[in-house]
Amino acid sequence: MDFNDVSLTALRVFRAVAEQGTFTAAAAALGYTQSAVSRQIAAIERAAGAELLERRRDGVRLTAAGRVVMRRATVVLDEIGATARELSGLPEGAGSVRLGWFPTAGAVLVPRALAALRRTDPGLLVIGREGTTPALVRALRAGSLDLALLASAPPFRAPDAESPPLVLRTLTERALCLALPSAHPLARGDFVDVADLRGQRWIAGPSAGEDSLMGVWPGLDERPEIVHTVRDWLVKLQLVAAGCGLTTVPAALAAAAPPGVRILPVRGGPQEQRRQLLARLPQPPTEAVTRVTAALRAAALEADLPEGQR
Numbered sequence: 001m002d003f004n005d006v007s008l009t010a011l012r013v014f015r016a017v018a019e020q021g022t023f024t025a026a027a028a029a030l031g032y033t034q035s036a037v038s039r040q041i042a043a044i045e046r047a048a049g050a051e052l053l054e055r056r057r058d059g060v061r062l063t064a065a066g067r068v069v070m071r072r073a074t075v076v077l078d079e080i081g082a083t084a085r086e087l088s089g090l091p092e093g094a095g096s097v098r099l100g101w102f103p104t105a106g107a108v109l110v111p112r113a114l115a116a117l118r119r120t121d122p123g124l125l126v127i128g129r130e131g132t133t134p135a136l137v138r139a140l141r142a143g144s145l146d147l148a149l150l151a152s153a154p155p156f157r158a159p160d161a162e163s164p165p166l167v168l169r170t171l172t173e174r175a176l177c178l179a180l181p182s183a184h185p186l187a188r189g190d191f192v193d194v195a196d197l198r199g200q201r202w203i204a205g206p207s208a209g210e211d212s213l214m215g216v217w218p219g220l221d222e223r224p225e226i227v228h229t230v231r232d233w234l235v236k237l238q239l240v241a242a243g244c245g246l247t248t249v250p251a252a253l254a255a256a257a258p259p260g261v262r263i264l265p266v267r268g269g270p271q272e273q274r275r276q277l278l279a280r281l282p283q284p285p286t287e288a289v290t291r292v293t294a295a296l297r298a299a300a301l302e303a304d305l306p307e308g309q310r
Contacts, residue, residue: 013040021059074143095288096125101149112299171300176272194268
Protein backbone atom coordinates (compact mmCIF):
# COMPACT_ATOMS: atom_id res chain seq x y z
CA MET A 1 0.00 0.00 0.00
CA ASP A 2 1.35 3.41 -1.03
CA PHE A 3 0.97 6.36 1.36
CA ASN A 4 -0.89 8.21 -1.40
CA ASP A 5 -3.72 5.74 -0.87
CA VAL A 6 -4.17 6.47 2.87
CA SER A 7 -7.80 7.29 3.63
CA LEU A 8 -9.13 10.34 5.45
CA THR A 9 -10.61 7.96 8.01
CA ALA A 10 -7.15 6.60 8.79
CA LEU A 11 -5.79 10.15 9.17
CA ARG A 12 -8.65 11.09 11.51
CA VAL A 13 -8.11 7.97 13.60
CA PHE A 14 -4.37 8.60 13.74
CA ARG A 15 -4.92 12.17 14.93
CA ALA A 16 -7.45 11.01 17.52
CA VAL A 17 -5.02 8.46 18.98
CA ALA A 18 -2.27 11.09 19.15
CA GLU A 19 -4.63 13.54 20.87
CA GLN A 20 -6.27 11.12 23.28
CA GLY A 21 -3.07 9.33 24.23
CA THR A 22 -4.45 5.78 24.08
CA PHE A 23 -6.25 3.54 21.57
CA THR A 24 -9.08 3.02 24.07
CA ALA A 25 -9.71 6.73 24.58
CA ALA A 26 -9.55 7.40 20.83
CA ALA A 27 -12.07 4.64 20.16
CA ALA A 28 -14.45 6.13 22.74
CA ALA A 29 -14.04 9.64 21.30
CA LEU A 30 -14.70 8.45 17.74
CA GLY A 31 -17.44 5.97 18.56
CA TYR A 32 -15.37 3.11 17.09
CA THR A 33 -14.38 -0.24 18.51
CA GLN A 34 -10.82 -0.52 19.74
CA SER A 35 -10.10 -3.18 17.13
CA ALA A 36 -11.26 -0.80 14.37
CA VAL A 37 -8.87 1.86 15.66
CA SER A 38 -6.04 -0.68 15.79
CA ARG A 39 -6.72 -1.73 12.18
CA GLN A 40 -6.62 1.86 10.94
CA ILE A 41 -3.35 2.54 12.77
CA ALA A 42 -1.83 -0.67 11.44
CA ALA A 43 -2.86 0.32 7.89
CA ILE A 44 -1.37 3.81 8.07
CA GLU A 45 1.88 2.47 9.58
CA ARG A 46 2.14 -0.11 6.77
CA ALA A 47 1.65 2.66 4.23
CA ALA A 48 4.26 4.84 5.94
CA GLY A 49 6.71 1.95 6.17
CA ALA A 50 7.55 3.06 9.71
CA GLU A 51 6.25 2.98 13.25
CA LEU A 52 4.32 6.21 13.81
CA LEU A 53 3.38 5.68 17.44
CA GLU A 54 5.61 4.58 20.29
CA ARG A 55 3.56 2.23 22.47
CA ARG A 56 4.28 2.83 26.16
CA ARG A 57 2.76 1.75 29.46
CA ASP A 58 1.15 5.15 29.99
CA GLY A 59 -0.15 5.45 26.43
CA VAL A 60 1.32 6.38 23.06
CA ARG A 61 3.73 9.03 21.87
CA LEU A 62 4.46 10.21 18.33
CA THR A 63 7.72 8.98 16.80
CA ALA A 64 9.78 11.21 14.51
CA ALA A 65 7.95 9.72 11.51
CA GLY A 66 4.66 10.15 13.36
CA ARG A 67 5.31 13.86 13.84
CA VAL A 68 5.88 14.25 10.08
CA VAL A 69 2.62 12.46 9.29
CA MET A 70 0.71 14.39 11.96
CA ARG A 71 1.93 17.74 10.66
CA ARG A 72 0.77 16.93 7.14
CA ALA A 73 -2.41 15.15 8.25
CA THR A 74 -3.49 18.19 10.25
CA VAL A 75 -3.19 20.41 7.15
CA VAL A 76 -5.21 17.95 5.06
CA LEU A 77 -7.97 17.51 7.65
CA ASP A 78 -8.19 21.24 8.31
CA GLU A 79 -8.53 21.94 4.58
CA ILE A 80 -11.30 19.35 4.33
CA GLY A 81 -13.06 21.02 7.27
CA ALA A 82 -12.67 24.46 5.70
CA THR A 83 -14.11 23.13 2.45
CA ALA A 84 -17.10 21.67 4.28
CA ARG A 85 -17.75 25.00 6.01
CA GLU A 86 -17.47 26.92 2.75
CA LEU A 87 -19.84 24.55 0.96
CA SER A 88 -22.37 24.90 3.78
CA GLY A 89 -22.28 28.69 3.44
CA LEU A 90 -20.27 29.54 6.53
CA PRO A 91 -17.96 32.52 5.89
CA GLU A 92 -14.26 32.05 6.32
CA GLY A 93 -14.05 35.64 7.51
CA ALA A 94 -10.82 36.99 8.99
CA GLY A 95 -9.31 33.61 9.80
CA SER A 96 -9.95 30.86 12.30
CA VAL A 97 -8.38 29.71 15.55
CA ARG A 98 -8.79 26.34 17.24
CA LEU A 99 -8.90 27.01 20.97
CA GLY A 100 -8.97 24.50 23.82
CA TRP A 101 -9.59 25.17 27.49
CA PHE A 102 -9.82 23.33 30.79
CA PRO A 103 -13.36 23.21 32.27
CA THR A 104 -13.39 26.11 34.74
CA ALA A 105 -11.78 28.47 32.21
CA GLY A 106 -14.91 27.95 30.13
CA ALA A 107 -17.10 29.35 32.90
CA VAL A 108 -15.95 32.97 32.86
CA LEU A 109 -12.72 33.72 31.01
CA VAL A 110 -13.46 32.16 27.61
CA PRO A 111 -17.02 33.56 27.25
CA ARG A 112 -15.78 37.07 28.08
CA ALA A 113 -12.99 36.84 25.52
CA LEU A 114 -15.28 35.45 22.81
CA ALA A 115 -17.90 38.12 23.48
CA ALA A 116 -15.24 40.82 23.03
CA LEU A 117 -14.02 39.21 19.80
CA ARG A 118 -17.54 39.19 18.38
CA ARG A 119 -17.60 42.96 18.82
CA THR A 120 -14.08 43.70 17.56
CA ASP A 121 -13.48 40.87 15.03
CA PRO A 122 -16.88 39.56 13.91
CA GLY A 123 -15.29 37.73 10.97
CA LEU A 124 -12.90 35.74 13.15
CA LEU A 125 -14.00 32.15 13.67
CA VAL A 126 -12.99 30.53 16.98
CA ILE A 127 -13.54 26.78 17.07
CA GLY A 128 -13.44 25.72 20.72
CA ARG A 129 -13.43 22.60 22.79
CA GLU A 130 -13.04 21.70 26.45
CA GLY A 131 -10.61 19.12 27.80
CA THR A 132 -8.28 18.20 30.60
CA THR A 133 -4.87 19.86 30.64
CA PRO A 134 -3.03 16.64 29.56
CA ALA A 135 -5.51 16.12 26.68
CA LEU A 136 -5.13 19.73 25.53
CA VAL A 137 -1.34 19.44 25.56
CA ARG A 138 -1.56 16.31 23.40
CA ALA A 139 -3.90 18.14 21.00
CA LEU A 140 -1.42 21.02 20.71
CA ARG A 141 1.39 18.57 19.97
CA ALA A 142 -0.80 16.78 17.44
CA GLY A 143 -1.44 20.08 15.65
CA SER A 144 -5.23 20.04 16.09
CA LEU A 145 -5.27 23.07 18.42
CA ASP A 146 -3.67 26.47 17.85
CA LEU A 147 -4.02 27.72 21.43
CA ALA A 148 -4.87 26.10 24.74
CA LEU A 149 -5.76 27.39 28.19
CA LEU A 150 -4.10 25.09 30.71
CA ALA A 151 -4.37 24.77 34.49
CA SER A 152 -1.23 24.61 36.61
CA ALA A 153 -0.61 23.99 40.32
CA PRO A 154 2.61 24.19 42.37
CA PRO A 155 5.43 23.41 41.76
CA PHE A 156 4.40 24.80 38.34
CA ARG A 157 6.31 22.37 36.15
CA ALA A 158 6.15 22.48 32.36
CA PRO A 159 3.00 20.69 31.15
CA ASP A 160 5.08 18.04 29.36
CA ALA A 161 8.69 17.09 28.69
CA GLU A 162 8.42 16.97 24.90
CA SER A 163 10.64 18.97 22.54
CA PRO A 164 10.42 21.69 21.43
CA PRO A 165 9.00 23.24 24.62
CA LEU A 166 5.60 24.86 24.35
CA VAL A 167 5.39 28.64 24.45
CA LEU A 168 3.69 29.42 27.77
CA ARG A 169 2.22 32.70 29.03
CA THR A 170 0.74 33.06 32.52
CA LEU A 171 -2.65 34.75 32.27
CA THR A 172 -3.57 34.66 35.96
CA GLU A 173 -2.10 33.43 39.22
CA ARG A 174 -4.57 33.52 42.06
CA ALA A 175 -5.16 31.72 45.32
CA LEU A 176 -7.39 28.66 45.45
CA CYS A 177 -10.69 29.37 47.21
CA LEU A 178 -13.37 27.43 49.01
CA ALA A 179 -17.02 27.08 47.95
CA LEU A 180 -19.42 26.75 50.89
CA PRO A 181 -23.19 26.68 51.29
CA SER A 182 -24.35 30.18 52.22
CA ALA A 183 -26.01 28.78 55.35
CA HIS A 184 -22.85 26.99 56.55
CA PRO A 185 -21.42 28.34 59.83
CA LEU A 186 -18.02 28.89 58.14
CA ALA A 187 -19.66 31.11 55.50
CA ARG A 188 -20.51 33.90 57.96
CA GLY A 189 -17.14 35.68 57.77
CA ASP A 190 -14.94 37.05 55.01
CA PHE A 191 -12.54 34.10 55.08
CA VAL A 192 -12.20 30.56 56.43
CA ASP A 193 -9.45 29.47 58.81
CA VAL A 194 -7.67 26.36 57.57
CA ALA A 195 -7.95 24.80 61.05
CA ASP A 196 -11.74 24.81 60.71
CA LEU A 197 -11.61 22.55 57.64
CA ARG A 198 -10.94 19.44 59.72
CA GLY A 199 -14.00 17.19 59.93
CA GLN A 200 -15.80 18.77 56.97
CA ARG A 201 -17.57 16.84 54.21
CA TRP A 202 -16.17 17.24 50.71
CA ILE A 203 -17.34 17.14 47.11
CA ALA A 204 -14.37 15.93 45.07
CA GLY A 205 -13.72 15.32 41.40
CA PRO A 206 -11.97 12.45 39.62
CA SER A 207 -8.55 13.35 38.25
CA ALA A 208 -6.06 11.55 36.06
CA GLY A 209 -3.24 13.63 37.51
CA GLU A 210 -1.42 13.56 40.80
CA ASP A 211 -4.21 15.36 42.65
CA SER A 212 -6.61 12.43 43.01
CA LEU A 213 -8.70 14.36 45.56
CA MET A 214 -9.35 17.44 43.45
CA GLY A 215 -11.94 19.48 45.32
CA VAL A 216 -10.54 18.71 48.80
CA TRP A 217 -8.42 21.43 50.40
CA PRO A 218 -4.75 20.43 49.84
CA GLY A 219 -2.63 19.36 52.79
CA LEU A 220 -5.36 18.41 55.26
CA ASP A 221 -3.87 16.41 58.13
CA GLU A 222 -6.68 13.86 58.11
CA ARG A 223 -8.36 11.47 55.76
CA PRO A 224 -11.14 13.57 54.21
CA GLU A 225 -14.75 12.47 54.18
CA ILE A 226 -15.78 12.57 50.52
CA VAL A 227 -19.55 12.41 50.16
CA HIS A 228 -19.78 13.00 46.39
CA THR A 229 -17.40 12.47 43.47
CA VAL A 230 -18.36 14.69 40.53
CA ARG A 231 -16.55 15.66 37.32
CA ASP A 232 -18.65 18.66 36.27
CA TRP A 233 -17.83 21.86 38.19
CA LEU A 234 -21.39 23.22 37.82
CA VAL A 235 -22.82 20.09 39.41
CA LYS A 236 -20.29 20.46 42.23
CA LEU A 237 -21.42 24.01 42.93
CA GLN A 238 -25.10 23.03 42.80
CA LEU A 239 -24.39 20.31 45.36
CA VAL A 240 -22.63 22.91 47.51
CA ALA A 241 -25.70 25.18 47.21
CA ALA A 242 -27.85 22.26 48.34
CA GLY A 243 -25.76 21.97 51.51
CA CYS A 244 -24.17 18.65 50.55
CA GLY A 245 -20.56 19.61 51.28
CA LEU A 246 -17.62 21.89 50.49
CA THR A 247 -15.34 21.99 47.46
CA THR A 248 -12.34 23.97 46.22
CA VAL A 249 -12.61 26.33 43.25
CA PRO A 250 -10.35 28.75 41.39
CA ALA A 251 -10.93 32.34 42.47
CA ALA A 252 -12.09 33.25 38.96
CA LEU A 253 -15.09 30.94 39.34
CA ALA A 254 -16.68 33.23 41.95
CA ALA A 255 -18.43 35.17 39.17
CA ALA A 256 -20.23 32.00 38.05
CA ALA A 257 -21.26 30.70 41.48
CA PRO A 258 -25.00 29.97 41.73
CA PRO A 259 -27.25 31.41 44.47
CA GLY A 260 -26.71 29.69 47.80
CA VAL A 261 -22.91 29.47 47.41
CA ARG A 262 -20.22 31.66 48.96
CA ILE A 263 -16.67 31.66 47.57
CA LEU A 264 -14.17 32.56 50.30
CA PRO A 265 -10.38 32.64 50.73
CA VAL A 266 -8.68 30.31 53.21
CA ARG A 267 -6.16 31.62 55.73
CA GLY A 268 -3.85 30.12 58.30
CA GLY A 269 -1.71 27.95 56.04
CA PRO A 270 0.45 28.20 52.92
CA GLN A 271 -1.27 30.00 50.05
CA GLU A 272 -2.53 27.49 47.48
CA GLN A 273 -1.82 29.23 44.18
CA ARG A 274 -3.28 28.23 40.82
CA ARG A 275 -2.24 29.49 37.39
CA GLN A 276 -4.04 29.77 34.09
CA LEU A 277 -1.57 29.36 31.24
CA LEU A 278 -1.96 30.10 27.55
CA ALA A 279 0.04 27.59 25.50
CA ARG A 280 0.94 27.16 21.84
CA LEU A 281 3.59 25.54 19.70
CA PRO A 282 6.75 27.63 19.15
CA GLN A 283 6.19 28.59 15.51
CA PRO A 284 5.28 32.25 14.80
CA PRO A 285 1.56 32.79 15.52
CA THR A 286 -0.88 33.82 12.81
CA GLU A 287 -2.62 37.19 13.01
CA ALA A 288 -5.82 35.43 14.09
CA VAL A 289 -4.01 33.62 16.91
CA THR A 290 -2.48 36.93 18.03
CA ARG A 291 -5.94 38.55 18.21
CA VAL A 292 -7.42 35.68 20.22
CA THR A 293 -4.42 35.79 22.56
CA ALA A 294 -4.95 39.52 23.12
CA ALA A 295 -8.65 38.98 23.85
CA LEU A 296 -7.89 36.27 26.41
CA ARG A 297 -5.28 38.45 28.11
CA ALA A 298 -7.74 41.36 28.28
CA ALA A 299 -10.45 39.10 29.74
CA ALA A 300 -7.98 37.79 32.34
CA LEU A 301 -7.03 41.35 33.34
CA GLU A 302 -10.71 42.30 33.58
CA ALA A 303 -11.39 39.34 35.85
CA ASP A 304 -8.74 40.62 38.27
CA LEU A 305 -10.31 44.09 38.54
CA PRO A 306 -12.50 44.97 41.55
CA GLU A 307 -16.22 44.46 40.85
CA GLY A 308 -16.97 48.17 40.44
CA GLN A 309 -14.21 48.72 37.86
CA ARG A 310 -15.21 46.06 35.33
